[in-house]
Amino acid sequence: GSRWGLDGSEAILKLRALKDNGDFEEYWRHHLAREHERLYPTADRHGYRPTA
Numbered sequence: 001g002s003r004w005g006l007d008g009s010e011a012i013l014k015l016r017a018l019k020d021n022g023d024f025e026e027y028w029r030h031h032l033a034r035e036h037e038r039l040y041p042t043a044d045r046h047g048y049r050p051t052a
Contacts, residue, residue, distance in 0.1 A: 004012060018024040 015024070018027050
């Protein structure tokens with residue numbers, strides 16, 4: 001079987017709950033959008049715009 005530490009097992013339980021409640025697809029879209037923002041930040045993300 002698989003082995004996880006406390007953090008990993010909590011993450012698995014949360015994912016299983018999302019799936020069982022029918023919320024996984026919405027969660028996954030949200031997760032992918034946040035990950036995209038983290039990896040590819042926009043210039044105005046921090047409240048400023050370039051003036052050049």
